[in-house]
Amino acid sequence: MKAVKPWQKGVLVKRYKRFLADIIDAEGQALTIHCPNTGSMRECISEGSPCWYSHSDSKTRKYPHTWEVATTPSGHWAGINTGRANHLVREALDAGLIEPLADYSQIQAEVKYGAEKSRIDFLLSGNGPDCYVEVKSVTLMEAPGEGLFPDAVSARGTKHLRELISMVEQGHRAVLLFCVQHTGIERVSPADHLDPAYGKTLREAAHAGVEVLAYGARIDPENSEIALDRALPVLL
Known part of the structure; x- marks a missing residue:
């Protein structure tokens, strides 16, 4: 972008x-x-x-x-405009840069779904089961290289995890995608000390079959540019 x-x-x-x-x-x-x-x-x-x-x-x-x-x-530099995260992911999806999600022919944004009346950031279709993709922006780094989410208690984030689990149970594919807008972050983990309920639910979601991915952004503020350019490990 x-x-x-x-x-x-x-x-x-x-x-x-x-x-x-x-x-x-x-x-x-x-x-x-x-x-x-x-x-x-x-x-x-x-x-x-x-x-x-x-x-x-x-x-x-x-x-x-x-x-x-x-x-x-x-x-380090951090992209603090959380509204940019979905745009960065959409650009990467359109360009086929997110390899695990590269084979879908249709992308819809902000689709209503779930028993808790949520909106999924992206619904991918056209290649087997529909794929529900929830995007979260990561900017918290408390130790060198260690990205954490969330940076405060997030009942909404925990709700989204429950919705993703439900999609897997219904036979769909579900993905939590951490969009890392911080040039110092090299890996992502749940911030258990800030929101233990989120960390617990995230591990339950991964065990249930929700895929957890993280992609880091190249940030060049002098040239007014941010773009996802690399996969990062997620440590649960």
Whole structure:
């Protein structure tokens, strides 16, 4: 994914009220921008560090700028716009880069499904049983190379795992795909110390036949580009 309009560079002052961040732009002016991340953003925020943000021409937006990439305390880059994760996965699916999912001829997004009234991120069809793909964005790294999910208690994430288990029980294929937007992460595990219920349910899902994959992103903020480019191991 290469942004249509180049991202701009600033310096992070602080993130607050979940959806807002203050930065200093390239001209030295203070600017409030939208933070498109509802999570805790643990280990993603380093005040005083470089950040990159996009601009929208929409006349209806109160804050026309959106935070895209942060410099983490470890000095790596993290794509903190969780809304980008599905776009990155869709690009990779269309290009056949996610090898275990490369043989499907049809891709549908945001399809209603499940007993708990969920929406699956991608429904793949055209090659045997339908394949239900749930995408989760990973940006938490607490130890070198170790990616963790979730970064806070996620009842919604646990619900999605139950839905995937149900799809396998009905004879479909189900996949949990971790989209890793962090240049320092080399493997992914459940964050048991933050959400033990999620970790427990994830292992139950894997035992039930839900496939768990992780793909890492190349992040180049100076060229306004993020793209999935490598498979990563998942350690349960």
